[in-house]
Amino acid sequence: MKRVYVNEAWCLACHLCEYNCAFANSGLSDMVLALKGKPIFPRIHVEGDEKISYAVSCRHCEDPICVKSCIAGALSRNDGVIRIDRDKCVGCFTCVLVCPYGALAPNEKGVMQKCELCLENACGEPACVKGCPNRAIVYEERGEAV
């Protein structure tokens, strides 16, 4: 299946992916209205140091420990995509405790959220990829792990 991949060498640490993610998931059509003057809660985040940077989002693991650990049955794997039912999430943070990539974080209400590849919003394709000015984030097929 197609996943989001990053290329460290190309990432400029501009954090645009974080803004594009927050906007795509805001449900609003105006970026200024959606983001200006507000703390943002993106589902992708830029990590790195002074030398290297890269964006981290859900890896959609083949053997997802977050799904196995979720106490509410809110996380599931459908057609390879790890989805979250935010109505079922009770905000226990167990997924944060187990995800080896740090790919889950709460929204402003304490409900967990994660990258769902923009399949559940109006964007239709990952907004982080679409908006990356240096093509450091791509959305493509790289085969399944053996």
Added chain:
Amino acid sequence: MKRYVVVGNGVAAVGCIEGIRNADADGEITVLSEEKHEVYCRPLISYYLEGKTDLSRMRYRGEDFYEKMRCQVLYGRKAVRILKDTREAELDDGSRVPYTELCLATGSTPFVPPFAGLDSVKKQYSFMTLDDALALEQGVNPQSRVLIVGAGLIGLKCAEGLAGRVASIAVCDLADRVLSSILDTECAAMMQKHLEAHGIRFYLNDSAARFEENTAVMNSGAVVPFDVLVLAVGVRANTSLLKELGGEVNRGIVVDERMKTSVESIYAVGDCTEGFDASTGQKRVLAILPNAYMQGYTAGVNMAGGDAVFDKAIPMNSIGFFGLHAMTAGSYEGELYEEKTEKSLKRLFTKDGLLKGFILIGCDERAGIYTSMIREKTPLSSVRFDLLKKAATTTAFPAEIRRKKFGGVV
């Protein structure tokens, strides 16, 4: 065709069912569910009282789960005995269910110490099952004064769940601190202060010497009046079905890394078991939800003829009260690295070149990176621990490993 019997209908049982179906589409699966509910997660019952979930959203799997997995569920039925020679489970109505492979996912039962005068208390509850929570919900009103015996995970989550529904809540425990199974003294004090700020009163180092109807007379001499009593002292693994067969049982049913018990064709998973703690190398009961599922899944695959191993169980907990989260994992041994602020406390424990455990209160961002280092026994010499001390980040890992993680399929 194989006939599988799963004794229990909790999360470990679901793991087992899904593990079986991953390897065997045809075998017959019978689930014995003592509770008359579809599978739900026990830890959700406090969130139910709190109003953060409801009966429909508490469903752990979809409405068509059993149908999709082609399971026959016998609700309200309990296995009373296993006949290993004829390979049958005998139920409480005298009927027998034959099996080729059987899995015990029997969980645990609240343990009630012999308190003097406990019989005189009219409104007393346990806090383990959904029925317990529904009964407690009926038993309280906005005027209720609640006394909870036990300041562990169950007792305190119950306190949080009830906080908006009752007049007052007092919690007592023989231990000198709250959450004594997962927090050290200083971390427990921080959490206690936070709970007290939300109106919970504590009697620690203390317990009820006797009950006189609506009054608890404490060991310390304190007198605590109450209307509703919740007993959350502890739990005991339900091991009797295997014990009666002469199977190996300590504090839980002893299982190997394939979840096999010492009795042929019988597996055990979840809170009823004693498994291997990878963080200490010791056998112990690790009654936590993620392990229950993973043990269950492992057993299921093996029961269906596959080969699965689960040897990465570690103690870990994520538990929050009134917005303050505590995350813990592994064991608290070795050298301590600490960071403290007014509102947060981070403790990392290292030994033999490995991260062995942590306690994080109010600073849980990306904590799973630490947890994975404990689980995978990542040598500290291979990472930039100076970075990791400050914050959990994948930047601390070697570039090669990082590129594999973020550039490939994991």
